[in-house]
Amino acid sequence: MATCISHSPADTEALGEGWGRTVQSGLVIGLCGDLGAGKTELVKGLARGLGITTRVHSPSFSLVNIYSGGRLTLFHLDLYRLDRREQITAAGLEEYLSPAGITAIEWAERWFDLVQSPTLSTHLSRRSQTKADHAFSKPLRWVQIETLGESERRITYEDFGA
Numbered sequence: 001m002a003t004c005i006s007h008s009p010a011d012t013e014a015l016g017e018g019w020g021r022t023v024q025s026g027l028v029i030g031l032c033g034d035l036g037a038g039k040t041e042l043v044k045g046l047a048r049g050l051g052i053t054t055r056v057h058s059p060s061f062s063l064v065n066i067y068s069g070g071r072l073t074l075f076h077l078d079l080y081r082l083d084r085r086e087q088i089t090a091a092g093l094e095e096y097l098s099p100a101g102i103t104a105i106e107w108a109e110r111w112f113d114l115v116q117s118p119t120l121s122t123h124l125s126r127r128s129q130t131k132a133d134h135a136f137s138k139p140l141r142w143v144q145i146e147t148l149g150e151s152e153r154r155i156t157y158e159d160f161g162a
């Protein structure tokens, strides 16, 4: 698990940009944090690091935006409008958990019942033993962004799966 403090939107983007340069195809990035935490900022950086030049904005009317033209395709999901798990399961988004590219999911905690580390690790290892639970056998980066002040954010992340 890694933690860093971001002091500006540019800091947060830079973190995402670094990930974009190095991530490997198949990774799902789950982003948790309140409205205005900086989830979309992080995805903007991720897109830039992947070499995507299109402007990134949250998928408001669709549930997913797909950005190609970079080193890997980026699937950007935002579950903000799906506040009940049944809505999420009914939306047929499972295919994005095995992306031919990278999937970034804002409000990922609405889909996956994961709570803050260190409970998270125990929770995941327990769940991954359940055969029915496909989601967690995939490479996953679980990211939490907490708002500490007007422009300060604590960003915590941990990788799971192969």
Ligand SMILES: Nc1ncnc2c1ncn2[C@@H]1O[C@H](COP(=O)(O)OP(=O)(O)O)[C@@H](O)[C@H]1O
Residues within 6 Å of the ligand: 006, 007, 008, 009, 010, 011, 012, 033, 034, 035, 036, 037, 038, 039, 040, 041, 042, 106, 150, 151, 152, 153
């Ligand atoms: N350190 C920071 N990291 C990210 N965003 C920040 C930071 N400080 C201030 N902000 C501001 O917070 C807002 C984050 O917005 P956004 O990324 O859309 O949030 P979310 O997608 O989590 O709702 C932006 O207006 C951004 O300028």
Ligand SMILES: [Mg+2]
Residues within 6 Å of the ligand: 039, 040, 058, 078, 106
């Ligand atoms: Mg957002």
